[in-house]
Amino acid sequence: MALSTVLETPGAGFNFDNAARNAALEGLFEGGQTPKPLKTGTTIAGVVFKDGVVLGADTRATSSDVVADKMCAKIHYISPNIYCCGAGTAADTEKTTDLLSSNLSIFSLNSGRNPRMVMAVNILQDMLYRYHGQIGANLILGGVDCTGNHLYTVGPYGSVNKVPYLAMGSGDLAALGILEDGFKHNLELEKAKELVRAAIHAGIMSDLGSGNNIDICVITKEGVDYIRPYQESEYKDDRKMKYKYGPGTTAVLTEKVIPLKLEVVQETVQKMETV
Amino acid sequence: MAVQVKQESKLSVNVTHRVTSYKCPVSSKKGGCGGKRECQGGFREQIVGAGFAPDVSSYYTTQAEVRAYQRESVTKGDKMNSRGLRSQLKDSVPVAGLCPQGAYGLQDSLRSGFTSIKNELLPSHPLELSEKNFQLNQDKMNFSTLRNIQGLHAPLKLQMEYRAARQIQRLPFLPSSNLALDTLRGSDESIGFEDILCDPAQSEMMGEPHMMVEYKLGML
Numbered sequence: 001m002a003l004s005t006v007l008e009t010p011g012a013g014f015n016f017d018n019a020a021r022n023a024a025l026e027g028l029f030e031g032g033q034t035p036k037p038l039k040t041g042t043t044i045a046g047v048v049f050k051d052g053v054v055l056g057a058d059t060r061a062t063s064s065d066v067v068a069d070k071m072c073a074k075i076h077y078i079s080p081n082i083y084c085c086g087a088g089t090a091a092d093t094e095k096t097t098d099l100l101s102s103n104l105s106i107f108s109l110n111s112g113r114n115p116r117m118v119m120a121v122n123i124l125q126d127m128l129y130r131y132h133g134q135i136g137a138n139l140i141l142g143g144v145d146c147t148g149n150h151l152y153t154v155g156p157y158g159s160v161n162k163v164p165y166l167a168m169g170s171g172d173l174a175a176l177g178i179l180e181d182g183f184k185h186n187l188e189l190e191k192a193k194e195l196v197r198a199a200i201h202a203g204i205m206s207d208l209g210s211g212n213n214i215d216i217c218v219i220t221k222e223g224v225d226y227i228r229p230y231q232e233s234e235y236k237d238d239r240k241m242k243y244k245y246g247p248g249t250t251a252v253l254t255e256k257v258i259p260l261k262l263e264v265v266q267e268t269v270q271k272m273e274t275v
Numbered sequence: 276m277a278v279q280v281k282q283e284s285k286l287s288v289n290v291t292h293r294v295t296s297y298k299c300p301v302s303s304k305k306g307g308c309g310g311k312r313e314c315q316g317g318f319r320e321q322i323v324g325a326g327f328a329p330d331v332s333s334y335y336t337t338q339a340e341v342r343a344y345q346r347e348s349v350t351k352g353d354k355m356n357s358r359g360l361r362s363q364l365k366d367s368v369p370v371a372g373l374c375p376q377g378a379y380g381l382q383d384s385l386r387s388g389f390t391s392i393k394n395e396l397l398p399s400h401p402l403e404l405s406e407k408n409f410q411l412n413q414d415k416m417n418f419s420t421l422r423n424i425q426g427l428h429a430p431l432k433l434q435m436e437y438r439a440a441r442q443i444q445r446l447p448f449l450p451s452s453n454l455a456l457d458t459l460r461g462s463d464e465s466i467g468f469e470d471i472l473c474d475p476a477q478s479e480m481m482g483e484p485h486m487m488v489e490y491k492l493g494m495l
Contacts, residue, residue, distance in 0.1 A: 007482065007490040009447065013469035014406055020399035102466045110464060127467070130409065134402055 037089050041209025042074060043171030044085035045179060045199045046142045046151045048164045049192035052220035053142035053149050056196035057085045058171070058204050059229065060211040067211070075217045075226065079104045079115050082143030083217050083224065087169035088156060089136040096137045100124055117143045117150040121160055129158030138168050144219050171203025171210040178202045193218065197231060204233075433459075447487040450476035 041062040046055045061069035076084045076097040084100075086093030103123055104115040120141055128135055133156045141152045153161045153168060165183045167175035178199040187195065193216055204210045213229035398404050418430040440455035457463040 007487060009450070009475045009482065010473060010478065011407070011469075012473050012475055013467075014402070015473050016398070016400040016403045016406075019403070023399065099466060099468070099471075106464055106466065130405075131402060132405075 037091060041207075042087040042169030043167065043175050043200050043203025043207060043210040044074060044087050044140055044169050045167040045172075045175045045196050045203070046085065046140045046165065047179065047183065047187070047192050047196050048142075048149050048151050049187040049189060051149075051189065052144045052218065053151055054189075054192045054196045055083055055085050055140065055142045055217045055219070056200045056230075057215050058200055058210040059213045059215060060209065061090055062209050070212045071229075073215070073228070075215055075228075077101060078120060078141070078143070079108065080224070081114050081145055081219065082117060082120055082141060083219055083226075084120075084142070085140040085168070087138040087140075092135045092137045093139065096124070096127065096135060097139070099127070114145060116145045116147065117141065117152065121152045121154060124154045125158045125160050128154060128156060133157040140166055140168055142217075142219060144221050149219075167199060167203070169203070169207075169210065171200075171207030174206035175199035175203040189218065193230075201231075446484070447491045448482050448484045 041060070042058060044055070044057045046053060055075055057074035059070065059072050059074065060067055061072035072090070074085055074087075074093075076086060076094070078084050078097060078101045082104075084097050086097060100120060100123055104120060107119070108115055120143070124139065124141070128137065136156050137154075138156060139154045141150075141154065143150060151163060151166055153163065153166050164185065165179045167179055176199075179195065182195045182198070196216060197214055200210075200214045204212075204214070212233050214231040215226075215228045216230035217227070218225040418434065421429045421433070436459055437456065440453075440459050443455050444451045444453070454463075
């Protein structure tokens with residue numbers, strides 16, 4: 001449909017046409033609230049150990065007061081040697097990590113190398129700063145590259161921190177307590193996994209927005225071990241019976257068949273040139 | 276950032292003098308052709324955007340304003356080059372891209388319905404202006420850095436190539452691939468939100484072809 005009011009093609013990227021309408025609608029709901037985007041309300045944690053990096057996350061996604069997803073995957077793939085945990089608005093973390101992953105794979109196809117952590121962090125920082133915090137993504141990036149094992153955090157406004165252990169999300173205070181108590185430099189693999197598991201567990205116990213299972217991702221120079229789920233929640237519900245109904249469960253009362261009569265009005269034959 | 280704040284305060288205080296003086300290369304007089312659009316393209320945005328006051332004098336900021344601006348930046352303790360700041364203020368895509376253009380700068384009620392003054396002047400979202408001007412500002416920053424490091428020839432040559440590549444376009448109502456421009460900019464090796472959201476090649480609405488061509492040629 002051609003519109004006579006459009007004099008220039010609209011630009012690509014974000015479209016702010018509805019912002020004024022949304023602001024006007026805010027006041028109209030009379031006590032109710034505009035629907036909130038899906039937030040992950042999370043506990044995520046990461047630890048640098050002797051041979052690499054361990055990342056952990058819970059698997060609950062909440063939408064205001066309801067658990068929207070019990071098996072949400074919060075550890076995203078960025079590149080073969082870099083993984084990223086995301087807290088904040090679920091759609092924002094998904095899309096941002098997807099874009100980052102695409103950019104890094106274009107780069108590695110161009111240059112023939114595995115991307116470095118600093119490149120991922122800089123791309124993210126530039127992207128998030130450009131939108132001044134409107135993209136609600138709190139990310140923990142962990143990876144192993146030719147310069148060593150690194151753990152970075154990137155905030156929604158573009159702030160970057162490089163640390164040996166880290167927790168983020170709504171359950172981060174409880175998780176950080178466990179990490180502060182148990183962290184030592186150059187931990188062994190099993191101790192590091194146990195530390196991250198205990199940190200996420202503390203977050204799950206103390207925070208309403210985190211829960212269900214725990215995922216762990218171990219990144220080393222040899223490869224990645226993505227254990228999902230590492231520990232299942234003890235409060236898993238058990239379906240007591242099957243809800244599938246066999247044929248014949250519902251009784252048929254009456255049956256009426258009306259045949260649809262079609263008559264051929266016109267027949268044309270078109271020859272196809274199959275040379 | 277200090278630059279951003281200055282830009283916004285200038286916008287809110289003095290709307291009609293928004294476009295600072297610029298030199299249109301086609302018509303040799305300062306201030307351009309006063310809206311006649313003989314250049315048919317390059318500087319049309321500024322001319323169209325300043326359609327608020329079609330007389331030529333409004334294209335200049337007054338000398339008093341420039342002096343006041345420079346005094347301001349000194350008293351606030353900024354040691355930055357205010358001449359560089361001024362060059363960043365001009366040429367930005369004006370807010371009145373939001374406002375439709377008709378004859379004599381009035382809005383065209385028949386085409387776009389009733390509008391409030393507030394909707395035309397102020398953006399409805401904090402990111403709207405900065406996203407509109409983003410590519411322009413990036414380019415300006417990069418060119419002025421390049422000029423400071425390597426001299427005037429470097430941005431001059433690059434901008435000449437950009438001008439040439441930008442002219443490789445299809446008719447206004449058809450989507451152009453902008454392949455040469457993308458390659459020059461290096462944006463063929465990166466992906467961002469502008470490649471995923473609101474792709475103009477996949478938009479559901481098409482503008483009226485005759486209107487769009489007339490608009491581009493300045494006959495509307």
